[in-house]
Amino acid sequence: MENTTHPLLNWIPYKLIEKENEVYIEWLYLDDKKYIDPFFDETISKCKSHAYNSTSFKIVSTVENLVDWSDELVSADLKSLVFHVSRCGSTMLSQSLATSNENIMVSEAPLIDEILRSHNFGTDKKSELLRSALKFLGQKRFPEQKNLIVKLDAWHIFKAGFLRSLFPELPFALLFRNPGEVLKSHQKMMGMHMVPNLLPPDVFGISATEIGEISFQQYGALVLGKYFQGFLDFYETDQNVVKLNYNDGMKSVIEKFISFINIDYSASELEKMYERLNRHSKNENAIFKGDSFKEEVLEIDLTLVNSLHEKLENILLEDITN
Incomplete structure (x- = not known):
């Protein structure tokens, strides 16, 4: 079943607008574009040139409209939420999954972050808005689409408990990587x-005391340590989770993820996914030749973050042996 007659076919909510103490939704017309870009922001940018999106006025609705309009929408089945620590292969995972015509792969959609971090809504309203937004983002616009997979922003691990309350049976994925490699990647770009204070430190559960006189580079290690701790804390209370380690190889990551979310892809679909691994995650026209920052030297104390990473690896080993 598709949305061929739905009046909002190919329209998605993509932005919250605050005006005069009220919150509204801005809408975007997708035309026939699929979510094949490394990041959702890039898809948004491409769509803005369409005539419907480039007029002098905005297409805006109330948040109540979003909820009401989503009720009759046919959406692909939500199969998993992917949490990650950044620079750990999450873009490669999402780009590989996006090669399948059966998948709708949403990668770090800004609206999801805006809803999760908004101070304008209580928990119940956030739940309602998030469900409705995902129905629109996952709307079945093409007959072959079956699965909706959502890659979240790295800091959404701190919202994992809330998201679990929304989706009690949904498989969650936790993707991580050796901390030195993650931080070297961030050192390069x-x-x-x-970056201290670009996002409020309390987003990561960082206190003013922890920041203190910390160096610019050390702040990254502090944030990464919070991510690892968030993974460990969530896994302690939730077993419907697959832990994915970039350092085991991306083919292994994809195989393990697909097995966990229990989707039976055809051989040709799997071949497309694995073939995508040969090209750069953020530029499919470039051959992937390995990371170019391996030799860079970090002037950062990794004691704490390495310890947390080791705990995650040990849990992964226990799962394998059991």
């Missing part, structure tokens, strides 16, 4: 969450 810093992600915004690793």
Whole structure:
């Protein structure tokens, strides 16, 4: 079943707008574009040139409209939420999954983050808005689409308990990597969450005391340590989780993930996924030749973050042996 007659076919909510103490939803027309870009922001940018999106006025609705309109929408089945620590193969995972015509792969959609971090809604309203937003993002626009997979932002691990309350039976994935490699990647091109105060420190559960006189580079290790601790804390209370280690190889990561979420892809679909691993995650036209930062030297104390990473690896080994 598709949405061929739904009046909002190919329209998605993509942004919250606050005005005069009220919150509204801005809408975007997708036309025939699929989510095949490494990040959802890139898809948004491409769509903005469409005539429907480039007029002098915005297409805006109330948040109540979003909820009401989603009720009659046919969506692909939500199969998993992917949590990650950044620079750990999450983009490669999502790009590989996006090669399958059966998948709708949403990678770090800004609206999801805006809803999760908004101070304008209580828990119940956030739950309602998130469900409705995912129905629109996962709308069946093409007949072969069956599965919706959502890669979250790295800091959403701190919302994992809330998301579990929304989706009690849904498989969650936790993707991580050797901390030295993660931080070397950020040293080469810093992600915004690793820059002090670009995101409020309390997003990561970081206190003013912890920041203290910490160096710019050390702040990244502090954030990464919080991610690892978040993974460990969540796994202690939840077993419907698969732990994926980039350092085991991305083919192993994809195989393990697909097995866990229990989707039976055809041989040709799997071949496309594995073939994508040969090209750069953020530029499919470039051959992937390995990471170019391996030889860089970190002037960071990794004692704590290495200890947390070791705990995650040990849990992974216990799972394998059991």
